[in-house]
Amino acid sequence: MTELVRAVYEIETALPLEQAAEVMAGEQSSGTFVAVARETAELKQRHRATVAAIEDLPPSGRPPLPGAAGDWSRARRGRVMIDFPLRNFGPSLPNLLAAVAGNLFELREVGALRLVDLELPDAFAEVYPGPAFGVDGTRKLMDRPDGPMIGTIVKPSVGLSGEELAALVTELAEAGIDFIKDDELQGNPPHLPLAERVAVVTDALKRVADRTGRLPMYAFNITDDISRLASNHDLVRDAGGRCVMICVTTVGLPGLHYLRERCELPIHGHRAMFGALSRSPQLGLDFVAFQKLARLAGADHLHTNGISNKFYETDDQVVASIAAVRAPLFGGYPTLPVLSSGQSPGLAPATYGMVGTADLLVLAGGGIHGHPAGPGAGVRAMRSAWDAALAGEDLDQRAGRDADLATALETFGRR
């Protein structure tokens, strides 16, 4: 049986949908713009991509992307499924992308084209083992068997000295936080190199753990050129660190997979720059497609954005992203969704109501650090708000007997 990859696109075109879809399938498999020698019927039969289905959608009303052919007043929009024979590229993520997401974004025959989903055959699961830790492994390492995992991002994002960072981390750890991460802007800067940061942070966390018995997971941002990923990871591991983070989009999916092959710690996948591929409704990739690739490549944690975030996505989009990451892939690949951006205690009931699970890593940056009584109070308020949400208790009622929460709600609001 021919193994197939199904790619699902949303397109808008001034041509009949069928015609645009055939151009996409041809461009991305056996065809070019003229018939060529050796392009036999048998070769096409074996290798051509085929249009499996087309569903009409209402036109968007948006002007076309530049260069679109035809009369846009007659634009048609639709969902197009194209099946690619796996034999054209084999189970290789970069070669898969060249086929399902290569030149076709540049076709004149479409005025909008977006890859919204991918269905991949089992051969990919055999090559890409995916998250080594996932939800359960992460819970175990941070000793948080149930309830949401509460975390934060080091703020200010850049510029803290080693002493300041140690003090901050100590305060957060003492307040019982589960998880701390470097900002995506904090890589390996000259003023506080990764090696020094790892030493300072792991030392501070161990000192707290000696007193409290709890060691939060700290995700060190080891994003860098590929040749440094393994040594950056080893540095973290050797110092007793429990997690490494990379920016999946700036390092690339193959870079993530390369790290996965050499990694003994959970990989925290940040999505900085993903917006460049995704914010236009007319172009690029939907998060639903992207997250499958990132999970295959080995992300144990993956940023999904959060409810009422400070960025452009609606709550519906965020809820769909979280659901996508939680949906089994090849029956597994249990990557942990990471909620962040403008998060604060007041969002706990709404988030839990919409998402319906506590298998979440919820990060609040300003929503913890900006607490008037300090980051420690911020952590306690987050935990308290989530406890209330899980117990079905009204937040204001809880705030009546919890000053840190009351202050948080007053400062950051609620919904």
Add this chain to the structure above:
Amino acid sequence: MTELVRAVYEIETALPLEQAAEVMAGEQSSGTFVAVARETAELKQRHRATVAAIEDLPPSGRPPLPGAAGDWSRARRGRVMIDFPLRNFGPSLPNLLAAVAGNLFELREVGALRLVDLELPDAFAEVYPGPAFGVDGTRKLMDRPDGPMIGTIVKPSVGLSGEELAALVTELAEAGIDFIKDDELQGNPPHLPLAERVAVVTDALKRVADRTGRLPMYAFNITDDISRLASNHDLVRDAGGRCVMICVTTVGLPGLHYLRERCELPIHGHRAMFGALSRSPQLGLDFVAFQKLARLAGADHLHTNGISNKFYETDDQVVASIAAVRAPLFGGYPTLPVLSSGQSPGLAPATYGMVGTADLLVLAGGGIHGHPAGPGAGVRAMRSAWDAALAGEDLDQRAGRDADLATALETFGRR
């Protein structure tokens, strides 16, 4: 002196341009959505990104990207220059991108945001040596000291057997072609694995060279997961191959740099999937910014698209892309522009007229393979057309004494 990276953006916003620009600078350096502890004036002074200049541009008339804040009937568009202290990330391409092209695409404060250019300090040149061969090294390896380098892409893109590929390559080499490349869709497919393809092609080319004394450069598409790039390269080198190709966007800039560090052959940089980052005028990256990063990361050749191409870009855009790749970077980084997509002999005079140089690698796929008298005639027609263009001879006049060219002009047209 503070070393700075200058990033140039085109934005559109319902806010005053100054305000949107300040949000961008804050989000991507020291700021978060609330003031936080330890965010001292001195820290901000050292690490904040600063808005260096803003130039007004006329509004685009396009609806905003989703989630844009404010009243879009009052949209302002402008060119915004932001200076980032290098000390925030150091000379590391992935960490640079997290700063200049990270979360900012998701900001509600903008309804369009595009990174159009980057000015990088010398520290990047110290870390990233760039193309090891460039224009001159490529000319030398293909024994083509002047004039355009004429090349083609294996067509059909996928599905040829080893014997068919050998026959095709032999025909092209006998016609005196300078360069042949795998299609970007041809990676390491099960039906003709890279190792077999390398053996078949290098053998066929050597046989022709034994007769003709000319060995064309063949770019083997070694795109794959990172861990296979070095061994794929070694396979090509050991068989006497002269060039390797990767899809820069699907492997990632760090993947390209990783290959560069281990590579003894020119690297042919394909840009498949770049359209996903670039076709929307409201989002993503301009090729001018992208090509600097690809050259730093080590691309000896870089696809720029061609005049009258079958894709969406205008001739003006393509000419600007070619000029960008040819412009010295840190005084050097002489990457060779690669023109392709719908190219044929009839475009030679217009291309030469617009680009004004023959330091080009001009690829015709269908425009060579689709020649009614076969690919060999297609190669001869391309060379003849470019000879005429360089000599200032009218194409029709030349066609009067060159049957292959006459047939090509009749088949593919001219301009």
